[in-house]
Amino acid sequence: MTHQTTVAILGAGSMAEALIGGIAKTNGGKAPHITVLNANNRKRLNQLHAAYGVHAAQSYEEAVKGKDVIVLAIKPHNVQEVADSLVSLLDPQKQLVISVAAGIKLETLESWLPADTAVIRAMPNTSARVLASATTLSIGTYATEWQLAFAKTLFSSIGTVTVVDEQQMDAATGIAGSGPAYIYYVAEAMLNAAIAEGLSPAEARALINQTIGGAAKQLSNSSKSPKDLYKEIMSPNGTTEAAIAHLDHSSAQELFQQAIHQAVKRSAAIGASFERDPIHKHQ
Numbered sequence: 001m002t003h004q005t006t007v008a009i010l011g012a013g014s015m016a017e018a019l020i021g022g023i024a025k026t027n028g029g030k031a032p033h034i035t036v037l038n039a040n041n042r043k044r045l046n047q048l049h050a051a052y053g054v055h056a057a058q059s060y061e062e063a064v065k066g067k068d069v070i071v072l073a074i075k076p077h078n079v080q081e082v083a084d085s086l087v088s089l090l091d092p093q094k095q096l097v098i099s100v101a102a103g104i105k106l107e108t109l110e111s112w113l114p115a116d117t118a119v120i121r122a123m124p125n126t127s128a129r130v131l132a133s134a135t136t137l138s139i140g141t142y143a144t145e146w147q148l149a150f151a152k153t154l155f156s157s158i159g160t161v162t163v164v165d166e167q168q169m170d171a172a173t174g175i176a177g178s179g180p181a182y183i184y185y186v187a188e189a190m191l192n193a194a195i196a197e198g199l200s201p202a203e204a205r206a207l208i209n210q211t212i213g214g215a216a217k218q219l220s221n222s223s224k225s226p227k228d229l230y231k232e233i234m235s236p237n238g239t240t241e242a243a244i245a246h247l248d249h250s251s252a253q254e255l256f257q258q259a260i261h262q263a264v265k266r267s268a269a270i271g272a273s274f275e276r277d278p279i280h281k282h283q
């Protein structure tokens with residue numbers, strides 16, 4: 001019989017639930033090999049136990065001991081205190097720590113954990129809740145290829161996985177971490193426009209949801225560039241051409257690129273501030 005990889009998830013919030021839900025989905029709806037611990041909300045742990053069959057732990061020791069993988073699904077400002085509690089419990093020869101905390105670098109995590117601990121950093125996005133995250137992973141100094149393969153499988157249960165060098169994590173955060181918000185922002189503009197043009201909010205929302213979902217499918221299924229795809233819709237002197245001409249005239253593409261650059265810069269600044277001031281409350 002092959003050993004089923006055991007996982008402890010520290011933190012029981014929305015990211016933890018997305019991961020548990022994804023893993024359970026690949027396992028007949030239940031995930032009894034997952035142990036979960038939070039700070040003090042027992043009701044929440046009981047809910048997760050009832051929904052997914054996870055084991056609710058009472059202590060760090062119970063959660064972490066003997067587990068193959070420990071996922072830190074806690075807010076960045078809690079990571080150092082949790083790492084401190086794990087130092088005497090972890091076995092660096094056997095256990096992998098995966099952090100989903102935004103902004104905290106591998107080097108920082110490695111410095112907070114016992115020497116030689118295998119660490120992987122993950123950056124999922126909020127579409128994890130609908131099992132459609134675009135997750136990026138970066139591998140730490142001591143993690144093995146086998147451990148990376150496991151992390152890929154784990155995060156594949158909530159969407160796609162791309163492995164990047166850690167230097168690219170800020171870019172990935174600006175594109176994919178914050179990315180869903182850009183699409184919602186466009187959706188909001190479309191919604192406001194639709195209502196101003198006389199559609200009911202419900203009609204507008206249905207049309208916009210389907211339009212964005214359909215365009216996303218086209219982007220995924222087609223080898224054509226985004227430009228080719230929108231050019232296909234633009235007949236000379238037609239409606240789409242009128243809209244795109246207005247956007248081009250207003251330098252909307254440049255504005256969007258500058259906005260993404262701001263997100264990337266902010267991600268780098270948050271990472272740097274954790275090195276200087278790890279306890280500082282960032283989010």
Ligand SMILES: NC(=O)c1ccc[n+]([C@@H]2O[C@H](COP(=O)([O-])OP(=O)(O)OC[C@H]3O[C@@H](n4cnc5c(N)ncnc54)[C@H](OP(=O)(O)O)[C@@H]3O)[C@@H](O)[C@H]2O)c1
Nearest residue numbers: 011012013014015038039040041073074075076101102126
């Ligand atoms: N949500 C997303 O889509 C998303 C996307 C990318 C990255 N992330 C990252 O994922 C991490 C978790 O985010 P979230 O949205 O899931 O947060 P959340 O919903 O606020 O959940 C945080 C969890 O951490 C627990 N916790 C706090 N201190 C703890 C401690 N000392 N020991 C054990 N558990 C502790 C809390 O327990 P109590 O409730 O008992 O206090 C709570 O269950 C963050 O670092 C965030 O940057 C999230």
